[in-house]
Amino acid sequence: MAMKDLLNNAYSLGVGVASASKEQIERTVNDLVQRGEVKRSESNQLVDDLVAKGQKAQKEIESMVNERIKQFLVSQDVPTKSEVDALKARIAILEKTLSEKNQ
DSSP states (O other), X not given: OOHHHHHHHHHHHHHHHHHHHHHHHHHHHHHHHHTTSSOHHHHHHHHHHHHHHHHHHHHHHHXXXXXXXXXXXXXXXXXXXXXXXXXXXXXXXXXXXXHHHTO
């Protein structure tokens, strides 16, 4: 699987889980209210509590996906941004040194 595909799939999974969870929570709580199992006055708080738990779970999923991506990058020996930046800085210094010697 290409890196771009991996990142797109991870992002889509996260977004899909977050939006589906909120809709499902609202439908479920509304069903509970209609059946008389939850009071209408308690429904908003219940939805808020469940959405907060869903957001916490979403953050945990994102953290796990990010860790997996990092592991994949390391396994493929992909340099980090800081490593690339350090190499760019070294190249700039070398280019400057060569330019000064040639003048």
